[in-house]
Amino acid sequence: MSINVPKISESTFVDWSTGTLSGPGIEEGVKTLGQLEGIFRDREAWRSMAPETEVYRVRYWRPVPDGTTGGVFWGATILYPGRVGDEYFMTHGHFHAIRDRAEIYATVTGTGALLLMDEEGTVTSQEMKPGTVHYMPGNVAHRVVNTGAEPLTFLASWPSDAGHDYGSIKTAGFGKRLVLKDGEPCLV
Numbered sequence: 001m002s003i004n005v006p007k008i009s010e011s012t013f014v015d016w017s018t019g020t021l022s023g024p025g026i027e028e029g030v031k032t033l034g035q036l037e038g039i040f041r042d043r044e045a046w047r048s049m050a051p052e053t054e055v056y057r058v059r060y061w062r063p064v065p066d067g068t069t070g071g072v073f074w075g076a077t078i079l080y081p082g083r084v085g086d087e088y089f090m091t092h093g094h095f096h097a098i099r100d101r102a103e104i105y106a107t108v109t110g111t112g113a114l115l116l117m118d119e120e121g122t123v124t125s126q127e128m129k130p131g132t133v134h135y136m137p138g139n140v141a142h143r144v145v146n147t148g149a150e151p152l153t154f155l156a157s158w159p160s161d162a163g164h165d166y167g168s169i170k171t172a173g174f175g176k177r178l179v180l181k182d183g184e185p186c187l188v
Helices: 043-048 167-172
Strands: 013-015 020-022 026-032 054-061 072-079 103-109 112-118 123-128 133-136 140-146 152-159 178-181 184-187
Touching: 020 054, 020 072, 072 140, 103 140, 112 133, 140 152, 140 167
Parallel strands: none
Antiparallel strands: 013 020, 026 054, 054 072, 072 152, 103 133, 103 152, 112 123, 112 140, 178 184
């Protein structure tokens, strides 16, 4: 089997101190509170906040087309600090569309937690802080939560054919949530 590697005239660049990606071919997506309807449990608190509030930003590089078997993508996410009620700002969370695909995260700045949920709904948590590297096996949903006072930045690499299944999380939810309780993050 051969993989067609695109000819890229310039390299992309990562600033290892900040996690910032730059260079040709970098794309960007932003998630605001308004786009995360139904993710946070305290709907009244969510409704009282400005819908344009940025929760996280993803910059990513797709050197091969979506769906390419054997290819990989590279990205960086900045998850901002904040809470909706007692629940910390978090990423939407997803399974992969091709469920057996894995992913790797590496924390650059900030503090938080990686929540992992298997298909039976069992949730585990891993601390994220600068230097931690996390492996998400296939068939496991993953979500990141910022529990700190500064942006949580992490790098990611995933198979280019993995796809994202956000719908399962939006419909069935994530088995547990990370909330502020007695001044500390608590998984409930």
